[in-house]
Amino acid sequence: MLTTPKVAVDVIVFTVREETLQVLLVQLKTPPYAGLWAFPGGSVPHGESTEVAATRYLFETTGVKDVYLEQLYTFSNPRRDPHGHVVSVAYVALVNRARMSLRVPGKCDNIDWFPVTTPPTLAYDHAEMLEYALQRLRWKLEYTNIVYSLLPRDFTLTELQRVYETILDRPLDKRNFRKKMLSLGMLHATPRMVKVGAHRPARLYRFRHRTPMIIEVL
Amino acid sequence: MLTTPKVAVDVIVFTVREETLQVLLVQLKTPPYAGLWAFPGGSVPHGESTEVAATRYLFETTGVKDVYLEQLYTFSNPRRDPHGHVVSVAYVALVNRARMSLRVPGKCDNIDWFPVTTPPTLAYDHAEMLEYALQRLRWKLEYTNIVYSLLPRDFTLTELQRVYETILDRPLDKRNFRKKMLSLGMLHATPRMVKVGAHRPARLYRFRHRTPMIIEVL
């Protein structure tokens, strides 16, 4: 009998693909949740911080590092895991949609992206985690620059707007959006234009800082 | 050798007294931090959620329950506690200034309130926790009704304004403050007036809900 709960982390990895907000899930293969899906994650060994553990699990499944990773909340209900009392520190990561080679963790059967609106049945209390993570993501999108972590280095304002619209799940006014983004001073116009299709080329922009910041008025 | 870190909670209890924001601290009596001060808290046994543990430690030191208690952040640096790896889930509680009988926990030498601006030397990473808690408190004060937990059931608008000014550490305009508070519809004017001193009596108000809510526009 343990005298303290076990400690674990779960990483809720979001990306935007094909104008859909998607979340990364692994398929469990051991009872009682065999066949169900869950967030990547696992136990935190003695001596490792939860940040480091979350970064490690993120890397093991996606091969990415240096993306936005934020602690979300700690879930500690003693019955959240039927195996025993596991306190899980949940993290949210935002990764961009570039092709990445997913790796199936040993203890899982599969790994894949799912639209957040239509996820498969989730194990543990992961449905609750997902809901909370979405809420926080939408909330923080409005007053921080964290969207940088979902986009490639260079992007057009229309692409940026699509990402906002996808996550917030509502249309935004083009002129107001551009005015706002540019006036915040967090973007940097490059001299390059992107020419695709039979229409006017779009200017490429970059984030001035690819590191999380609260948006201040200029 | 443990395979998982220990789990603990720390409770950062704030109150407002004599126009000062104060925090509850206990004095440690065991090395290596003997004599230093820390937040009430302790380990989380197997089978107890961190919320329940935080509520318990709050009750053991202050005798209060049913106050605003919110999870703040989980601190997990393996070297934050020299005794070994302890993951601490920090909570913030807000209690009102009414006389309460503090109880010294067995493993401590003393317990007392300190102004947040001039705390004694803090053990562990508690200085960092305090800073973060203050930030969150100030932030949430602006868009939630959590201040209810710092006030008695009935209070005057001037008392309410003093609490805001104390926590935000800046003066607020009396007319704008009252207009804002009343227009938000979270207050309820009682028919009672308070008569103290040689001046016009002040009306007493109550919170419509003594439960945390995000402030919505009416």
Added chain:
DNA sequence: TCAAAAGTGTTGCATTTACACCCATGA
């Protein structure tokens, strides 16, 4: 020349800020 996406300003409305005097009471 047509289709398709990029790009651009102005106006009205709502919210926030700044600011000064009268009121009710007890001593």
Added chain:
DNA sequence: TCATGGGTGTAAATGCAACACTTTTGA
């Protein structure tokens, strides 16, 4: 009647929301 804190309104500035047409390109 004086000192003390309670209580009230208006005007200016700022920020946010709504809204439509011109530009550039490739086919």
